[in-house]
Amino acid sequence: xxxxxxxxxxxxxxxxxxxxxxEKKFDPISTFLEVxxxxxxxxxxAMQFLIAPGDDSWMKKWSGTLKKLKExxxxxxxxxxxxxxxxxxxxxxxxxxxxxEAVERxxxxxxxxxxxxxxxxxxxxxxxxxxxxxxxxxxxRQYASLDLNGLRQNYMVSTRTQVWYWPHIFxxxxxxxxxxxxxxxxxxxxxxxxxxxxxVLTSKLFNWNFVSYRFKMNTEGIASLFHLPTSLVLTAPHIxxxxxxxxxxxxxxxxxxxxxxxxxxxx
Numbered sequence: 001x002x003x004x005x006x007x008x009x010x011x012x013x014x015x016x017x018x019x020x021x022x023e024k025k026f027d028p029i030s031t032f033l034e035v036x037x038x039x040x041x042x043x044x045x046a047m048q049f050l051i052a053p054g055d056d057s058w059m060k061k062w063s064g065t066l067k068k069l070k071e072x073x074x075x076x077x078x079x080x081x082x083x084x085x086x087x088x089x090x091x092x093x094x095x096x097x098x099x100x101e102a103v104e105r106x107x108x109x110x111x112x113x114x115x116x117x118x119x120x121x122x123x124x125x126x127x128x129x130x131x132x133x134x135x136x137x138x139x140x141r142q143y144a145s146l147d148l149n150g151l152r153q154n155y156m157v158s159t160r161t162q163v164w165y166w167p168h169i170f171x172x173x174x175x176x177x178x179x180x181x182x183x184x185x186x187x188x189x190x191x192x193x194x195x196x197x198x199x200v201l202t203s204k205l206f207n208w209n210f211v212s213y214r215f216k217m218n219t220e221g222i223a224s225l226f227h228l229p230t231s232l233v234l235t236a237p238h239i240x241x242x243x244x245x246x247x248x249x250x251x252x253x254x255x256x257x258x259x260x261x262x263x264x265x266x267x
Contacts, residue, residue: 001116001140001151007216008062009099009149010106012142013224027230028142035135043122045132048186049226050115050214058216059107066107069100099147109218116151116225119186133160143224156211157182170206177207185212 003011017026036045074087092100120132137153144150159182161175181204184190192212193199203209 001118001137002154002213003215004144004150004152005148006062006065007058007111008065008103008107010102010218011149011151011221011224012145013220015220016145017224028139028224029227029229031139031142032136033229035139038131038135040126042126043120043131045118045120045136046186047118047136048116048189049222050117050189050191051112051217051222052191054111054113054216056110058111062103062107066100066103069096069103095147102148106218106220109220111216111218112222113214114217114222115191115212115214117157117182117186119182129160133158154211174206177204181207181209 003009017028019025039045073090073092075090076085077088078085118132118136120136122128122131133153140151157178159175159178161171161178163171165171191214192209193202199209
């Protein structure tokens, strides 16, 4: 999975899913559990989130984007007898203010180099090609926002190869090489090299290692993607919960010491 826009724009996080009204609260993990709950015996779906601390330079990297969003918009208006045009400022819409606030909030938090990959393995008899391509990808799209950012499938890494897909030759051979690379990368938790020479050395004849890459995401976005299901998620029969409650200490507990020693804890 990769971002649909620049890293400066955040995805929809848990802040957007929270609400004061209990009926409007929503945990996006419930969508993943619903999709995974449709798996049949023999089908395997595995998702992997690899994160590593990033440097603090990402705010400087996207400072130009933030500056551009802060610049006031103007329009040319003709005025005077000479027909001179003047630049008049235009008020921002509430949506533009929301985008600016979201980008500032996104860049103000620590970033992590993030890589998301998933695998779908199944016997040929029950193999369903669209399960991962539509089901899982559709679950990730709930974090998308048209005016901000979202997640999409990295089609160049996908094992779906046909004659009409570039480079249009040897689709079956390319498919096998892609399957092997994806599975081995998942097992070894492999991170694609950052250098050009490193990508060349890890490439193969029918599968060049130039299409997989990491992106930066802050702590708020990562926590929205990967967290334990909250109480809003109907996890039964997937996850068994243990109910607990808080209570005061029972009456009649022995107290060691006199009243003077006990009072010093209240001073």
